[in-house]
Amino acid sequence: MADGAYPTLCHELYDEILKKLEMKDDPKLRFASRGTTQEALHEPNLKRVFESLLEPGKTAVQQFGMTESELVDRVNKRKLHDFFAVLIFASCPSGAARKCIINLVANDTWPVMSTRRRKIGSLPAEREDLEELFGEYAAADKFALTQWIFCPVVIRKRTEVRVDDKGHWRLPYLAEKSLRSGSFGDVFEVKIAKGHFFNPKNETANMVDIKLARKDYIMNTLFDAKEEREIMDKIFNTPSECENILENYGSLAIGKTYSLFMPLAICDLREYLLIDRPNDISEKKRMLRSAVGLARGLDFLHTGLQTRELEQLVCYHMDLKPSNILVFHDEAARDSEQKIWKLSDFGMSRVKVRHRDRDVGGERDFNSWFRQRPKTKDPSLSATVNKRGDGTYLAPESAFTGAAMRTDSDVWSLGCIISVLFSYLDGGKEKVLQYSEKRGGHPDSGDYDRFFVIPKIFGPARIHPEIRRWHRRLARRAGDRSPSEGAAVKYMLDFLEAEVLKVDQSKRCSAKKVQEMLANTSERYEELTGGEPHTAPFMPSILDLLGRRPRVHLPDNNQVESWSLGPDEGFKGCKISSDGAFVVYWSDTKISLYTWESLSRVEGNAAIKAASEYPLNRSDGVIWKSLSLTHRYVVATSTGPDSHCYIFDLWEGTITGPSLANGRYTVTLPSQPEIIAISPDSQTLAAVLRGGAAERQPGYLFLAPLSRAKIQAGRPGRKWGWKAFLPSPAMDVIQLLFSSNDDLYLVVRPNPTARSRQHAIRIVYVHLPTKRLKTLHVESQDLGSGFTGRLLPTVAPFRQNPSKCALIARGNQLYIQNLMAIDTPVRKDIKHYRVVKLMIGSNDQRMYALARATASSILLLVEMTVPRSNDDDISVRELAQLPGLSEDDHFTEKVLDGNNNNNSHDSHNATHNTSDANNANTINDNNNGSGDSDDDATDDRDNSGYVLIAALANRNTRAIYKVALGFL
Template structure:
């Protein structure tokens, strides 16, 4: 029976509240989200509380003639639930609890607003009649129950951080500059308010926060920031601001959407290889065109009420250009936004009064004096003489106008074209040329100062020299692309990198960038062609269509390397995915409605007429029935297959499972003629796999309640998937499970990699092994311990299990380190560095003695197939052999791979984006025990980029 004594009830409430606190282990940061107090203090608990206060001479009802129900109603009307929760949570005496009940609930002479949290010391002393112990306890605990709510578009003020809590579930430092620090913060549910809709976030919201230090206390002029914030919302290329929080007189926090990355990280870390193909380059140029429009907005189109603002950014550089997903686009595209106004100056022009005044944004924020971040070249740029700043900014008496921003944008565009042509290596080499100590005195800038009387400068001669080089390279590859590049780079030289009075405007540069984009779009028709293309027209057509499958001809011999690989083309529209059988003999392609089956015999080397050696044979297809009822329309969502069965799941009101029997004869006899249909008790399926011997199917099942809800694992026999199934909760959201596959009929693996944006690095990856019979889960956690945390490459790269030891697998971290790990012997670990290459994928060989890897040589863009020996013990060296170059496959391409283990043939099957593919993939030769050479095939599939959807 529940005790109604006050002490017992107080302890019970303490435990319940403690269990609901956010960040409970951090004494100075833990907090209770809105509604926590009322959730714990339900009507039954409140009635028990009022009864626990009863004394013969004083009871709640005898004193006030008020029922318990009336007291509960008054608690809600006067918003005192949190106040009472503090009294109970801080273990106040029963005397203090009676005082609260009598004075704030029963007595009508007290104003509830007088005791609105957070409460001051004087009010508490008046309430508790100089009970200093209770007053001090209350003041020490009330912040935990006073988390602020961030209001979109408004400023929230906090007198002191020890009186109110910030509603952050997590905080991660993302960047640090001279005038502030940027954090990625997760705001608790219910604490991010949109006043226009009157709604709060139902789930934790992840946004960015930049913290500034005020320089002049209460007299500082932060109104200029608010004007920039208000005006910036009218332009898509100016970063949107969610609101702000002012903490006391010192700290000021500004909230904004969390970007994928900034332009610097985009070029140097996220996508270090140059974009593959003219279409991708055109997209980048179009984004730069939007950026120029944002700069023009700052210069000419900002309004604050009736006043016109002219904002000079004064610090435009790649790290201050944020990249976001384009929310209004049906396709995956990006939009670039100008951010970080820490160096900005603003002119306020009152149109009616004809008055103009100028203010500096940084006049009210304090520089943190962050040490200058060294570039990769070790140059000595000081603040005010940065790479992207205009020459006039370092003059003794600088004349700051809009043209300074145009110079900076021109520098950004010049570097951008170095990236488009040569990737991150080109950006580094370009900087090295500009900072040559013999001509630039070690300063990386786009101009050289001419020493003498007064301040004069000239454009850095290396800029034009580098432009000439880029134009020559592009024109050698594609004449139209070279002409387009020359058009914009010459405009930078003649219209931007010159004296201030003769410099173009942001709008004029924007127009030139749009014309450049149009020229690149026109150049797509002359896209890169393979040097040995026999039919250019057909090659262009094939690059826009679906799949390519590489396989060497059967009469290949070792002294004919130029004939080792040939290419096949498969045409598909709206292709959604592909699945391989475990031994690589079967492949299924699927669109919304159609399944297509191919086998290893689909490519014969010559068609019956002997005309085209690149003929493919489609073995079988299956079409879902169409329906005119939109509510019952179904599409394929997941496919998996073995040598015996293909299982397909479709969407709809009920999740249906199609099981196709592919027969047990030769692979060429497999077909989709026989199937059975089952209804499964599933919601949203994110992953699907079948065991190698076709005994068991597994699914990762998401919860429709939200992305953060833990997913479930579904296991069922292939013979009867709607019977005897097993469904159990996992610890992670479905979107974080990146791989699900069987190694044997008893061993199932899933890889859990927390979902991250392009800017963030995740340091904990879970590799989970499930025993199908016992349902036991064993987890190996890959974290940053023992690795170089200074690397900007994400920790986890890839992993592959061994074939003959299913509890052992090879792991690649940071694209360089090879680890051999075992679940059975966690302490037994082999670690070695792969020198000279960056590895993206692994395939453990047939006898576990070799590993085949797909990666790229350091300082190169091309992909290669490698053979790596498995180290036999700790400290043992490995040998790396480059088997073949993989032309057409880029570092940034997403691809699938499988290693065949047929007795007759061994090959690698690869599926990857196929736009702008030049030639072919690879084969390799293996020796038998008699050292006779046997033909080893490789079949490769390539899908066009436009059709790549969610592998």
């Protein structure tokens, strides 16, 4: 053969191979699909290659020991087409090609092994082995860089394929289209080239290009995924199968990216419910059949999974929502329009292995395997994420700290989906969107689109009040179309409310029961004829036009809710947040935070438990001394010479609810604090500090910005805030409270060793912007002779006029004064009642008090008018009795009468309490905070007002009371 024949042939074959490559126009993506090299290097071309490499005057037998035909047979048997295609496409020199023929084809030994005991001849080849084969670096380098085109990945059905990310692997995708993004991965539609989807079970590959869905995850490199992959195999390789579980078509791991392959769906259920289509009776029947299958699939996850060793598996889906339910054509159904719904996306699932009713393996969650991607907000019905990341379809326990998510959490989500489905059956896309707007727009929703609400004021989570109203409306509208359809809709929706959408997990039924009820409902629909009108005339009632039912007055026994805190924990103080959302109790060594989560976990009359706790782990006898609380912070001080102040940012590092576990900073105050308070906007810390070692030495008022607490904690000794001199010892300040962000009150008890005027109680008002102080002296001779403990007043600043305050002394003497004006003070006796605690309504038009009638020991909540002058009378109206409490008990109270917000006045921000409380008993009176009421009236409570009371009773009672002030 003439010199130059081989390079010329390589150029010709390069062009022929290039034309056969997939994605040939992109050098980074081009690849040779399976069979490409056999087509390009057929027998005549292979013979031409061998002939081009012959030295002048030699035959193939003389040079290689075999004829050209024998060499071709060896290449076919040893499947070396890909290897020679790389040689040609990389334009490796003729010397390297000859060595390949001698060592890989003409050599009788097979397989050929390198000195590193690796097989030579298969792809991809190691560079060191190529250098050994070719005897030169340049040829090995060209080959190594080109070979990736000829060894693209092959997806193996139900098998994990792992490839080393060090190489430049080519993926067998002819086309790729993004479908959607989820919390843990992105979903694509991919077209896989023929021959690259292989089924090991029957050793066949796709004969034509195939479209699949691929979901890409980003693996967490800090976590060993081996155990999690084994669990995933157990889910998808269980001996029994369910057609409503999306099949696993295999997986591919390349470096940090992990891809799952699945059948390609028509769309997901979210998209399906947002597409307008004829909503006739036949379509409703199809959708109900699909819903029955969905419930069957969930029951299979909960009860039907087994390992190959016949151990029972339980899978909690944990993220069941319309976008994770895929819609396919049901090829097995007689009705060509019938769809089948399949559960997908197990990226947040947990799996447990059971054996004879006991757990063998612990729960495994896949989200520790994969890195969570940034969540995207979906404005439609299936918003995975809305405010602070809570899911629309997640169960109430998902908002608990350290929640116990179980199979019944999936059942809640299924119930929500069914509720949305019936909205679609009623009016298509429009009704689905209206329903979402109703949920998210309700005053109690807090801008969350969820099927439960967390009360703004301390109380348990409950089913969203809009759900029942919406369900009644759906049943009524269905009845207007057809009495039979109305009965079927009511049958299913009533069941959802009674056994599925229950805040208490233990009261929810199984997925199997939901499947049975859906099947019954579907059978009722099958009896409906297609000729029944879809849109019968519908005449809305006045209540529909108004969008609400009339409010009702609740009986007295429903006006007071109470919750016991259970056994004695030695509590010595309690506080209520500025927005009334949660309560803190503290003992000498522990702070306990109670939230809606505490109440939602209560069953029956059981005592509530703290949602979060923080122990003071000190061995030097240091204990908690004073504490203050707003909607954002808990600030606590301890005893001892170090003047430590602990600041807890309740919302830092959490999306579920307030917690003492994160966001704690410890700062040092200039001297030992006696009492502290926080401004309503959570911006300013106020503290009364000791002036020196001597107890009777005058103290200081200290003010500092809480926003700098974190910086101050990292820079001990740095100046922080400012101090103002007080004429009294710090220990004499018994109350410190903000009336607004700029106005502060101190209540100073009299010096028991002093005489005359010094025997008076002083109310000190401070206007923070100007640092002006004004003192009101409440002298003993003005309010009765003699000095007793009853002279210590209950003080309540007005909301709209922060420099004006009201106080009650000796139980029945009201004193109202504007400390920054020359107004004549109001002094009135309250007849027939003795007041224990006083509160001012948000509009300054009403006063509320904890009081008792003169001749009774029963503690009451009363409402009183505000006298504008000494000529006005005070009218008193009893609102509710407070069982189990007396006037000698220690209270923290807050009125929330419809106009409160996070900047509202915290009338009990700090009360100096030095007495310890006794042991606690459980309160059984009116303890209905944990159940779900079937009375619609309980869901129609508005924000007309509540009084929240946290009590430390001397008779061993630790309880929280919530009293409704009234209803429209």
